[in-house]
Amino acid sequence: MTHPATASQPTTPPALQAIGISKAFVSGKLHTQVLENFSLRIEAGELTLISGPSGCGKSTLLAILSGLQKVDGGRVLALGSELGQLDLRALERFRLQHTGFVFQGFNLFPALSAFEQVELPLNHMGLSRDEARARARRSLEEVGMAPRMKLRPSELSGGEKQRVAIARALAKEPELLFADEPTSALDAANGQMIIDILHRIAHAHGTTVLCVSHDPRVVVHADRVLAMEDGRILSDRRTHAPTNDSKGT
Amino acid sequence: MVALARKTLIYEWRRFLPAMLAVGFAGLLQLLQLALVLGIFGSTSVYITGSSADVWVGYPGTQNVGSGRTINPDVESRVLMDPAVQRVEPYIWVDGDWRGPHETGGISVFVSGIDPSPEGLMFSKALLPSLRERLAEPDAVIVDRSVLDQLGVNIGETATINGHQVTVVGISSGLRALGGVNVLTSLSTARELDGDPTDVGPTYLVAKLRDPKQADAVAARLRGDTAFGPYTTWSARDFARISVRYWMFDTGAGAGVLFLAGIVFLVGAVITSQTLIAAVNGSMREYATLNALGVGVAALRRVVLEQAFWVGALGLLGAGVLGIVLMLLAHSQDVPVVLNVPAALACIALVMGLAAVSGLAAMRSLRRADPASLLR
Ligand SMILES: Nc1ncnc2c1ncn2[C@@H]1O[C@H](COP(=O)(O)OP(=O)(O)OP(=O)(O)O)[C@@H](O)[C@H]1O
Ligand SMILES: [Mg+2]
Numbered sequence: 001m002t003h004p005a006t007a008s009q010p011t012t013p014p015a016l017q018a019i020g021i022s023k024a025f026v027s028g029k030l031h032t033q034v035l036e037n038f039s040l041r042i043e044a045g046e047l048t049l050i051s052g053p054s055g056c057g058k059s060t061l062l063a064i065l066s067g068l069q070k071v072d073g074g075r076v077l078a079l080g081s082e083l084g085q086l087d088l089r090a091l092e093r094f095r096l097q098h099t100g101f102v103f104q105g106f107n108l109f110p111a112l113s114a115f116e117q118v119e120l121p122l123n124h125m126g127l128s129r130d131e132a133r134a135r136a137r138r139s140l141e142e143v144g145m146a147p148r149m150k151l152r153p154s155e156l157s158g159g160e161k162q163r164v165a166i167a168r169a170l171a172k173e174p175e176l177l178f179a180d181e182p183t184s185a186l187d188a189a190n191g192q193m194i195i196d197i198l199h200r201i202a203h204a205h206g207t208t209v210l211c212v213s214h215d216p217r218v219v220v221h222a223d224r225v226l227a228m229e230d231g232r233i234l235s236d237r238r239t240h241a242p243t244n245d246s247k248g249t
Numbered sequence: 250m251v252a253l254a255r256k257t258l259i260y261e262w263r264r265f266l267p268a269m270l271a272v273g274f275a276g277l278l279q280l281l282q283l284a285l286v287l288g289i290f291g292s293t294s295v296y297i298t299g300s301s302a303d304v305w306v307g308y309p310g311t312q313n314v315g316s317g318r319t320i321n322p323d324v325e326s327r328v329l330m331d332p333a334v335q336r337v338e339p340y341i342w343v344d345g346d347w348r349g350p351h352e353t354g355g356i357s358v359f360v361s362g363i364d365p366s367p368e369g370l371m372f373s374k375a376l377l378p379s380l381r382e383r384l385a386e387p388d389a390v391i392v393d394r395s396v397l398d399q400l401g402v403n404i405g406e407t408a409t410i411n412g413h414q415v416t417v418v419g420i421s422s423g424l425r426a427l428g429g430v431n432v433l434t435s436l437s438t439a440r441e442l443d444g445d446p447t448d449v450g451p452t453y454l455v456a457k458l459r460d461p462k463q464a465d466a467v468a469a470r471l472r473g474d475t476a477f478g479p480y481t482t483w484s485a486r487d488f489a490r491i492s493v494r495y496w497m498f499d500t501g502a503g504a505g506v507l508f509l510a511g512i513v514f515l516v517g518a519v520i521t522s523q524t525l526i527a528a529v530n531g532s533m534r535e536y537a538t539l540n541a542l543g544v545g546v547a548a549l550r551r552v553v554l555e556q557a558f559w560v561g562a563l564g565l566l567g568a569g570v571l572g573i574v575l576m577l578l579a580h581s582q583d584v585p586v587v588l589n590v591p592a593a594l595a596c597i598a599l600v601m602g603l604a605a606v607s608g609l610a611a612m613r614s615l616r617r618a619d620p621a622s623l624l625r
Contacts, residue, residue: 059624068541068621089545096543103623107538111260112251120251121542129250152260172542180624 013080015176015208016042016065021074023060034060035231038074044175047202047209049218052228058212059180061228065210066099066178067091079175096125100169100207102179102198106161108153114140114164115149118171125172139171140164143197159190166197170205177201179211183218195221254555257532264531265560268524268607272564273571275517276600279510280572283592286497286506288585292425293496294489296340296361299375299424302455303464304334305488306471309481312499313492314453315359315429317342321477322450333467335459338364339451340371341439345410345432349401356400358432360390360410362439370455372424372433380419384435389418391433395425395583411444425585427496510599517603522610525560529553529611533618541620549615554608561604565597 023035034057042048042065050058063069064076067083076083079098086094108117115136122132140149143163153161162182169177179198183191199221202209211218219225220239227235258265291298296314297305306328308318328337341362346355363371365384372381376391383389390410392400397420402408407416410432424431434442436451458467464484471482483491497503536549579586 063621063624066541068624092540092543092545094543095541096545099541099543101538101541101620101623103538105534105623107534107623109253109257109532109535111257112253116251116256120253121539121544123250124544124548169542 012044014041014077015044015079016040016210017077018061018065019075019077021064021071021076023057023064023069023072033231035064035071038231038233040226040233042208042210043224044208045202045206046223047199047211047221048224048226049222050210050212050226050228051214051219052234056228057231058228062178062180062210062212066101066176067095096121096172098175100172100174100177102162102166102169102177102182104181104184106153106158106165106185108161108164108168110153113150113152114145114156114160114167117153117164118149118168121168122171135171135173136167139167142170143167144193157190159186159193162186162190162194163197166194166201170201173205175208177207177209179209179213181213181215182211183213183215188217191215192217254552255559258556258559261528261531264528265525265556268521268528268560269564269567271517271521271524272561272600272603272607273567275513275521275603276565276568276596277572277575278513278517279599280568280588280593280596281575281586282506282509282513283596284572284576284579284586284588285584286502287587287589287592289427290493290496290502291587292585293427294492295375295424295426295431296371297485297489297492299373300371300455300485301373301457302370303458303461303485304328304456304468304471305483305485306454306456306480307452307483307488309479311481313495314488315342315426317452319448319450319452320454320480324450324477324480325454327474327477328454328456328471331467331471333458333460333463334456336368336370336457337454338370339436340453340455341436341443342452343411343439343443344429345442347400347408347410347430347432349408350406351401353399353401356430357428358400358410358430359426360432360434360439360442362434362436362442365435370457372421375424376421376433380421383418384433384438386416386418387435388413388415388438388441389434390415390438391419391421392417393424393431394420394422396430400430411442413442415442422583425583514599514603518606521560521603522607525557525607525611526614529556529614530617533614534623536615537618537620537623540618541623546615546618549618550612553612553615554605557604557608557611558601560607561601564604565600568596568600 018038018040021035021038024031024033052058064071118136118140119132122135140146143166145163145167183194195218198209198211201207222239225237225239226233293313306324308320311317325337328334343360345358345360347358348355363369365381367378397403402417404417404420407414458464468482468484576586
């Protein structure tokens with residue numbers, strides 16, 4: 001299963017690349033080496049899934065690849081930029097222009113309507129008011145939340161909230177979308193819908209989606225599944241998701 | 250732009266209410282303290298501000314109205330010779346010991362001997378002409394409404410001052426004194442009450458000018474003549490200022506007020522910033538999410554500062570409304586409270602300063618909005 005994909009890869013540059021990175025946390029006397037001499041390539045336009053036991057370093061890897069956390073050693077390349085060389089401001093700018101996030105908690109502002117949640121980050125991207133609103137409307141439509149876009153988080157279900165959070169990330173039209181356990185707070189049906197949306201985003205927009213999840217349903221939809229344990233990649237499988245576009249053409 | 254700061258403030262007002270209350274009460278406390286201080290210390294110059302004299306003549310070095318010494322009565326003719334002067338009259342200050350008809354013990358009173366004629370300058374703004382007229386009777390005195398209980402008298406009753414019998418013929422209002430009780434009487438009665446035989450002249454001479462604007466120039470011109478023994482002159486405004494300053498600073502009361510103001514500010518700042526920090530912390534995960542999406546910390550800080558500004562503005566509004574109500578209440582109870590524009594501005598500055606300090610403190614807590622912490 002791994003052969004055909006790996007053969008065709010080296011021609012296009014990876015969206016994300018970690019080269020010999022290491023990361024440790026020190027809290028008091030406890031020294032936790034989460035990643036050591038870890039290397040990984042994430043290809044563009046794919047839904048890549050990372051799964052593994054709790055505490056193995058999945059979230060830490062995601063934070064490092066998305067520029068939220070610094071590495072102790074090694075290099076991280078995202079869309080060709082070396083993240084280690086960017087200062088805090090430049091990292092913020094990089095994230096503003098290129099990345100979207102979906103978290104386990106939806107982290108929506110209680111005071112804002114769904115529409116405003118999505119519009120807010122766009123205000124900071126230097127878009128015109130009309131452009132920001134048009135984009136916000138479009139991405140809410142894409143996740144099927146257009147009819148409920150005037151509602152506040154307290155009036156939305158968990159699945160609806162997560163769809164708003166996805167719309168918020170999606171409206172930025174990022175090249176990279178990171179999701180950490182996006183379905184674990186949701187029931188089966190809602191989780192399935194979120195997975196479908198993430199999969200569609202990767203294939204319709206060519207967005208690189210990196211998702212951390214235990215959810216077996218995600219495994220089915222992912223283009224590539226990385227199994228992680230103790231800071232190492234145990235297995236790297238390419239799957240053919242049911243709605244894989246490349247299969248038909 | 251989505252007005253995040255204001256929308257959050259309105260929708261989650263309960264979270265910001267403690268901060269608003271803290272700011273408001275700190276402002277109110279400061280406002281009332283200032284009004285009381287202005288009222289109480291302003292009353293130490295009521296002799297000057299309640300009269301229509303433009304120039305005061307008294308003993309050199311006098312620091313407040315109550316500590317004057319007699320001057321040569323002939324100075325009066327010297328003052329009258331100045332063409333700018335329209336009217337001169339003596340003012341006699343006598344420290345007295347009051348014994349009321351009821352058991353009140355001895356009370357120290359400040360006897361003001363004034364010219365009871367309708368044109369009289371002293372207390373012309375504080376006494377109605379009809380009331381003033383009654384002082385023409387021998388041994389007649391007027392006392393303030395606020396001290397009737399303290400003196401144990403009422404209108405028509407008699408008492409003694411320095412062993413001399415006097416009759417209360419009228420009741421004034423707004424003539425409170427600090428450290429004693431004001432008693433008004435005529436010049437001739439005041440002379441009789443004065444037990445010191447060496448006091449021959451008046452304590453002060455007060456003069457009205459044809460043009461009140463010339464007070465400073467005339468005061469300067471009348472000064473420095475030693476032919477009639479020691480005396481000096483002040484414009485009414487200067488003398489009032491000297492008097493208030495004496496009470497504020499030389500008595501240590503002013504330092505106490507400043508100290509209290511500092512404490513109020515400090516306590517207010519601590520409570521306000523803590524409550525504001527708590528309110529901001531409530532949105533920390535959302536702020537961290539925005540930061541993950543690339544919204545800069547600087548932009549998030551602006552949101553927090555804007556919230557601090559609104560907290561200050563709303564706290565100020567509350568303090569203002571409550572302050573006015575309390576001031577009216579105080580007035581109706583004869584509590585001396587005065588508020589002027591500089592004092593009100595000082596309170597506004599204090600409240601907004603509190604809000605700004607608290608906003609800065611809350612802004613610092615944004616450092617905890619580490620987006621990596623959302624990934625756990
Ligand atoms: N800020 C931190 N300080 C100290 N230790 C940390 C910190 N962040 C992570 N760790 C440690 O690093 C290890 C990996 O954490 P990480 O959050 O990446 O795990 P995970 O694979 O995402 O687990 P889970 O599936 O439970 O979310 C854990 O042992 C954790 O205790
Ligand atoms: Mg995790």
